[in-house]
Amino acid sequence: MINDPAELDPASADFIELAPALLERMAAIRAAALQTLESGEPVYGVNTGMGNLSKVRLTEAEQRVHQRNLLLGRAVGSPPWLPPDEARAVLIGRLKTFLTGDSAVSIGLIQQLVALINSGHTPTIPSEGAGSAGEIIPLAHAAGPLVGLGWLQPPTASENRAPTGAEVRMPTSATTPPGATSGGSASPARAVDGGAELRRADGFLPAFVLAPKEGIALLAGTPGAAGRAALHASRVRRLADQLTAVAAGAIAVVGANRDPYQALAARGDDVLAAEFGRLRELAGPEPEPRSLQAPVSFRVAGHVNAHVRRTLQQLEEAVERAFTGVTDSPAYLDGDFVGTAGFHGIDLAAYCDHLTTALVHAAEVSTARLHRLLDPSVTGLTAQLAREPGPQAGLVAIHKRAVATTHQLRRLTLPTAISTAETSNGQEDVQTFSWEAVGNLAEAIRLTRQTTACELLAVRQAFALSARPIPPRLQDLIQAVDDVVPPIDADRPFGEDLTRLLTNVL
Missing domain, CATH: 1.20.200.10 (Fumarase/aspartase (Central domain))
Structure with a gap:
């Protein structure tokens, strides 16, 4: 039972369960943040565009889809992917930063992230090409499966396997993602189509609908590094x-x-x-x-x-x-x-x-x-x-x-x-x-x-x-x-x- 984010170790964390008191604290921060947003004051990436477009104010209709769109347009990476153990460390790093409260995300998003980590499946995160302030490109790939986007790698016991796109395969009923092949070794890794359902330890996890501030929160900081x-x-x-x-x-x-x-x-x-x-x-x-x-x-x-x-x-x-x-x-x-x-x-x-x-x-x-x-x-x-x-x-x-x-x-x-x-x-x-x-x-x-x-x-x-x-x-x-x-x-x-x-x- 995790009572404090300091207890989460990206190198060794196994099954993660968050203490109710910690979740209550996150819920209180989220409620206060939503109340602050009601003032209508400009908040970067929430009711404005991002980067050079931060001068653009978004309408209420635009804001409702903006947080998911932040992930869509920034997932520009491709193979080679991080090996699963490193991708898992990225997810745990993201969770640790969420639990400080600075992101003010909902406990629903936190629980969605925990469910993905506990499933053993990991997102396909590019190991190269993060040419921006921060980690927006790889984090867009890391967060995509939470909202039904992107691809997942299955659990693996190999710690030192080199990341290659050829390791990622799709079910025969779906479209092959970039870097995947229809052939390969006798027991190839397989990617799950994030556009359908996310595989979790005890069933399936439906795609999460991001609320205000949650898309930009998924892209913020350096949790991956x-x-x-x-x-x-x-x-x-x-x-x-x-x-x-x-x-x-x-x-x-x-x-x-x-x-x-x-x-x-x-x-x-x-x-x-x-x-x-x-x-x-x-x-x-x-x-x-x-x-x-x-x-x-x-x-x-x-x-x-x-x-x-x-x-x-x-x-x-x-x-x-x-x-x-x-x-x-x-x-x-x-x-x-x-x-x-x-x-x-x-x-x-x-x-x-x-x-x-x-x-x-x-x-x-x-x-x-x-x-x-x-x-x-x-x-x-x-x-x-x-x-x-x-x-x-x-x-x-x-x-x-x-x-x-x-x-x-x-x-x-x-x-x-x-x-x-x-x-x-x-x-x-x-x-x-x-x-x-x-x-x-x-x-x-x-x-x-x-x-x-x-x-x-x-x-x-x-x-x-x-x-x-x-x-x-x-x-x-x-x-x-x-x-x-x-x-x-x-x-x-x-x-x-x-x-x-x-x-x-x-």
């Missing part, structure tokens, strides 16, 4: 632990000098000190080091991973601000409708960019360590970690894949908010492209997992060829690798091994 960022932050938390564990494995298997990870070397930096502690614990007791100094990619592991964790914390704080601050415009505040600029998601965009760059650097350092793991002068093992160097190539191609992946990653580091453009005849003359920033973060997570898998496979093979014992705190990780990757005694299609690691271990 905030919800997606919350989801990706939860994934980075896990990825950060994996980065640490794999780096510790590399440190242990080459017998790297442990001096760089001593607590004294983290003076004044609690995040770094904690990371040093994790590396020392995971890497186990220090043996006689092979050299006075290991390569830099080993020595800086603590600093690199601490930076990932620090920037992750900064993004989580930005997400919290996005959900607790005023992002609606107009927002219903203290009895009045107030035009705001809370839709300008510079906070989210900047910290998504920051975390993306931190992950790219971590992937580059991981790839450098992987290269060193193939070098006998560093490991004391066979060249390229091959059982029989020469007749066998070993893991050299694994490193080449990691190099290609880091090359892809580097192209994600261009800051998203440095390019502005005018839209809506100059009414919207700057954007932050926070939707793009959170999309870049998602891609950075996906690719960094790949480089981590490459290094993990090399660490496992190095332990297999080494007389060094596997540290106690890493034995579960190595066993998880062994459960899905057979011993490497000869060359084989190692891409299959990496896929198993990405699917079952990382």
Whole structure:
């Protein structure tokens, strides 16, 4: 039972039920807002047009259809669609902002949104093309099914499936939506025609009729970027632990000098000190080091991973601000409708960019360590970690894949908010492209997992060829690798091994 919007987590919320007291509070705000609207004073997007057309006052007849029309004309996106887990995070983000009361929407619309979330079906929301102040285009797609518009994807258990239009299919009795196909895999995803009925957990949900202020409320703010960022932050938390564990494995298997990870070397930096502690614990007791100094990619592991964790914390704080601050415009505040600029998601965009760059650097350092793991002068093992160097190539191609992946990653580091453009005849003359920033973060997570898998496979093979014992705190990780990757005694299609690691271990 949700009593406060802070209890809703876009990364983990399951079945949602709102407490009666919370709904009563929303109903009271809605009643007061409707009374305020009776004054006839101009309220942006309610009794006026939007954007450059906000100077146009709407008649009562026009107002009755205006809120639904706001969604119709702005759903200009197309595939690739967001994967269902990200689309669900957008819906939960929208719900969280509604429950602050700033949108002053009816409890009927709130309950409609909850029903859609609980159904497990998710709207087809474009992952690209949000070139406006705020998120009007993707939010029009997200909100469409609430009023009988657009398309829905069925529930899926796949968290890391790439968003492609070909995943969306229609029933044979309906028209095929953009991006859908009539063919495909043996068990393709299917879209439900939002123009008929919305599928919910225990039946069907009829299309909702929007009342004053509710259409513009569905399009307001940055709930999509905030919800997606919350989801990706939860994934980075896990990825950060994996980065640490794999780096510790590399440190242990080459017998790297442990001096760089001593607590004294983290003076004044609690995040770094904690990371040093994790590396020392995971890497186990220090043996006689092979050299006075290991390569830099080993020595800086603590600093690199601490930076990932620090920037992750900064993004989580930005997400919290996005959900607790005023992002609606107009927002219903203290009895009045107030035009705001809370839709300008510079906070989210900047910290998504920051975390993306931190992950790219971590992937580059991981790839450098992987290269060193193939070098006998560093490991004391066979060249390229091959059982029989020469007749066998070993893991050299694994490193080449990691190099290609880091090359892809580097192209994600261009800051998203440095390019502005005018839209809506100059009414919207700057954007932050926070939707793009959170999309870049998602891609950075996906690719960094790949480089981590490459290094993990090399660490496992190095332990297999080494007389060094596997540290106690890493034995579960190595066993998880062994459960899905057979011993490497000869060359084989190692891409299959990496896929198993990405699917079952990382």
